[in-house]
Amino acid sequence: MNAEQAAGSSASRRVSLPARARITDVATRAGVSIKTVSRVVNEEQGVRDETRERVLAAIIELGFVPNTTARSLKKGGQDVIGVVIDSISDPFFASLVSVIEDLAISRDLSVVFASTGFDANREREQLHRLTGHQLCGLIVVPVAVTADELQIYRRRFPVVAVDRSREGIDSVVVDDFGAAREVTQQFISLGHRRIAFIGDDPEYPTNSARLAGFRAALDEAGIPVDDSLIVRHEHDRASMAAASARLLQRPDAPTAMLGATSRASIATIDAMRAGGSEEIAFISFGDFETADVLTPGVTCVDQDPNLIGSAAFRRLLELIDNPASEPVHIVVPTTLVPRGSGEIRPRASANEHHTGVAS
Incomplete structure (x- = not known):
């Protein structure tokens, strides 16, 4: 580290x-x-x-404590929380918005959200549009917006960054470095030496940290990093799938692959299924729908949107109560969920036949 x-x-x-x-x-x-x-x-x-x-009987029985912050916000006319994410089509962020919305509704608050599409200009336009509302707080997944820019908003209402941190801004993240390192160490423990990393674009700190964890595990095991097995700077699912397919078609194809995001993972699985690839171990950084019904099921690093969304929402309420409090950096733990694809050994060391990911 x-x-x-x-x-x-x-x-x-x-x-x-x-x-x-x-x-x-x-x-x-x-x-x-x-x-x-x-x-x-x-x-x-x-x-x-x-x-x-x-x-009243139900309140006493359940030990319910009314949220005085939400009540005061309603009386003051500010009952809207703004949420800015990358894309609602991304399984992780779709779940994150749903969690935040449920928590807000339970406190009689409303949610308005906007997506950036991974575009810096669109991000600033969406932030400008969203913050035109009388917000009581903002939860944002930063793309290119700087800490200084977020500080301007922070003077008006609480701001919590999710997934990617900014200096001086409260944030809720996962240990990207540690989780990617753990995944790579698992591959190595199973006997894999040719391990691919399928990244995303643009290059965010999350992806950089995951790649750093991947490299660190290889270095600690004395395995040279083969940069030709690292896919980066691909812009969409189709291009990521094409890049993965090229790796799988090589004579010296990798025996294990790490999808650095759920989007990259879905694209990689597309390539694996299209090419009929066998004996390929695969782990996704991030869970997604159908991951548990494929054959074998897709092993994943579960960065639970329920934990992350709940932590971000609660921190937002804390800041509403105490806006002068010092920023905190909250790290939510991840869980490696084994389902079969991440436990496949390379053919040379396998004792029985294993199949790749297929429907």
């Missing part, structure tokens, strides 16, 4: 997200709508005594 990695590690803290009763839980237990629970909590008129008593 380099100095930058070590500094990031020491400055971060892991999160524990204990379950606690939500307004939706109270509504379900009492058999009423979220709006009715909100009216009871805010001591508004228009709720029958019998219904009010049922809601």
